[in-house]
Amino acid sequence: MDLFSQAYPDFTVDYRVESSSSLANTIEEEYDAGATQADVFMSVDAGSLGAVANAGATASLPSEALSAVPSSFQDDQSRWVGFAGRARAVPYNTTQLSESDIPNSVQDFPDASALQDSMGWAPTYGALQSMVTAMRQIRGDDETRSWLESMLDAGISEYDNEFAVSNSAANGELAAGFANHYYSLRVRSARQNAPLALYFTEGDAGALVNVSGLEILDGTGSAELAGNFVRHVLSSEAQEFFATRTFAYPMIDGVPPVGDLPSISDLNPPDIDLTELADVSGTVDLMRDADVL
C-alpha cells in the first residue's frame, strides 16, 4: 500500500487487515444490516470471496479485468476475480527424500513408506481446509474422511501454520509437509542453503491452485475508482510485484513466475470451480468427525 501511495499521490485508502473469514463474517453482517462499510474486499482465500458473493453482497467488475484472467481463476458468475495464485505443494527435505520417493497423487501418501511418521500439516489453516474441500468435490465425503484418518494413522504431525511446516521441513524435523508454495520460497530467501525443494502432485486435490482475489462490494460509493483499482491490480506492474515480492503466481500472460517455479501451464490442477471452496463448514465438520480438528 505504501508503494501504491507513492505511485499515485492523490489516492488515499483506508484498509483493514484481519483473517479472511472474520472479514467475510463482518461484511455479511454489515450487508444484512444494510450498512456495508468497505468498497473492495481483497482476500487470500477464494472461499471467503465466494461466501460473500453468495450472500449477494457484490457489485459487478469491469470487463477488461475479467478478460485478462483465465476463467479457472475467476468466479463463473464473474462476481470476483483472482489476482495472485497460490499453489498447494509439498515442501520436502532434499537430504532425506528424493523426488521419486513422493507419490504422484496425495491419495497415495498414507501408504508411501518414505513418508511414514515424518509428515506435517496445519489443519486449522484455511488453505489446507480448501484442499480438503476440493478433495470432497473430487472424491466425495466418505473417501475424504478415510484419507484423513489414514494420514493420521501414518503419523502426520500437527502445526499451527504452514510457514512452520515449511521451516520444519527445511530443518529436517519433517521429511515433507503440505503447504502453499510461497512459504518454501520465503524460507529459502531467508536461509540461502536450506535443503528444501517443492514437489507438485498432479491432477488431484493436492495440486489445487487457489487464488488471492478481490471483489467490489455492493453499496460502495466509489464504484468507478474501485473498478480502476481492480484493473490496476491486474496490470503487469502490480502482477510483477506479486510475483517477485510475495512469490505468488501471476494471473496474466506476459509475467512469468519467479525462480525455479514451474509455470502455471505446467502445473496440473484439478478441474473444479473455486467458488465451491466456500463450503468450509462441511469440511470442518468432516475434519472434526475424522478427529483431525
Added chain:
Amino acid sequence: MGTSDRLDRIREQASVGERDAREPTVLAAVVLAISLLLLSPIVWVLIHAGEMQTGRLVELVVSETTRSVTVNTMILISAVTASSVAIGVPLAILTVQTDLPFKRFWTVTGALPLVVPSYIGAFAFVSAFGPRGQLANLLAPLGIQQLPTIYGLHGTVLVLTLFTYPYVFLTTRASLISFDGTAVEAARTLNHTRWQAFKRVTFPQIAPGITAGALLVALYTLSDFGTPAIMRYDVFTRMIFVEEQARNLDAAAVLSLLLLVLAMVILLFESRINAGRDGAYVSSGDRNAGRIRLGYWKLPALGFCATIATLCLALPVGILTLWLVRSAEAAPAGFSFTLSHVANSVGLAAAAAGLCVVVALPIAYLSARGGTKLSLLPERVSYVGYAVPGVVIGLSLIYLALRFVPFLYQSVIVLVFAYVVRFLPQAVGTTESSILQVDPSYIEAARSLGFGPIRSFRLVVLPLVAPGIAAGAALVFLTTMKELPATLMLRPTGFETIVTYIWLVRGAAYQGQAAIPALILVGVSGLSMLVILRQEGR
C-alpha cells in the same frame, strides 16, 4: 430557638431513615441497568445458537470432539488453578510475613509476569524448549538429541500458570497486608504452634483473597485462546475459533453457550467457598503478626523466588531480545511500527481503565454493603463477560452495534465497551475488598452528622478505598493492553495498536518484527504494575 432547632434535627434524622430506605433502591436500579448492558453480548449467542437445526445441534453437543474438549478444558483449568495457588500463596506469604531479604524486589518480580501476554510467553517457551529451540541447541553437542516435548497438557499448564499466578499472588498479598495480626498473637498465647495458628486463624481470613485470585485464574484459563493453540492442546476456545474461521457462526454460538455453562459452574463453586465473607473485617488493625524468621529456609526461599522470576521474566525478555538480534528478514513495506501504535494502545487501555473504575464502584458498593443475597448478583454477573472469549464478544458487539447503534459501529466507543464487559471483574474485585475493609462505624458517624449518602461516601469511604480502586484500574489497564481478538474485530479501520501489529507480522510469519513491539508492551504494562504495587504498602 433551641426547641425548634432540636425539632428540626429530629425531623432530619427521621427523614434520613426514609432516605436510607430509598437509597439502596436507587443504587440497585443503577446497578441493574449496568448489569443488563453487560449481559447484552449474550443476546447474540442465544440468537445464533437458536438458529441451528436441532439435529445438527445435538450432533455437535454430543460429538466425540466436544466431549474430549470439555474434559481437556476442565483438566486444564483445575491444573492451572491448583498450580497458581501453589506458587502464588507461598510467594505472598514469603514477601509479606517473613524476613526474606530483598522483599520489595521479589514483590515486583512476583507480580510482573502478569504484564506479559500469555501467547508471547508461549512463543518464548516454545522457542526456548521446543524441539529445535535454544535449549536443544545448547544440549545437542553434549549428545542429548531428544528433549521431552514441551507441547501438550504439561506445557500449556506450565505457561498458563507462570503468567497468571500473579492474580493469586496479588489478591493473597492484599489479604495478608490488611490482616489483623493480633488474632494470631492471641492464638500463639493460647498455645497454638505456628502451623496451627496459620491453619485456624490466618488461613480462614485470607481464604477469600485466595479464592478471588483463583477465580480470576480459572476464568482466564477458560477464555484464553493463544496459549493452548500454540502449545497444541485442544480446548474449547480452539473449537470456537475453528468454527468461526469456517464461518459456522451458529456452531460457534452453541459452543460459546457450553463454555458459559462451564463458567457458571466455576462461579457457583467459588460462591460456595466464599459463603461466609462477612468476616473480612476484624478490626482496624495495622499490626502484622511478628515476622516469621526463615533461618535455614532462607536459601531455598530465595531459590524459589529466583526460579520463578527467571522463568517468567528473564526467559521471555531474553528470547525476545534474541529474535531482535537475529531477525534475518527486514520488514517488508507496509509493516512498519510507529509511535501511533503505542499511543493508540495506551489511549484505549487508559479509557477502559477509567470507565471500568466508574462502573465498578456502584456494583462493588452494592455487593459489599447491600445486605441481601440479591445484591451479590450483579457482581457475579460481571464475571460472565470475563469468561467469554474475546472472539465471541467481538462477534456479538458487531451484531448489536449494527442493529442498535449503527452510528457507533466501528468506533472506539464500542471497543472500550467491549473491554469493560471483558475486564470489569478485576476492578470490581479489588474495589469490593477495599470497601469491605472500611470500618462501618465511620459511615454511620458521617450519616449521623447529617451528611447525605453520596456526600458521606465521597468524604469518608472514597479516600479509604482509593488504593483499591487504583489497583483495579491498573489491572484493567494492563489486561486491555494485551487483549487481541475483540480489538481486531471492533477497532475502527486504520486504527492499529501494538497488539494488532504483533498479530499482523506473526500472521505473515515475520516474527522477528514482533520483538520490539512486544518489549515495548511489556515495558509500558510494567509501569502500570508498579502503580498496583505502590498502593499496597500504604
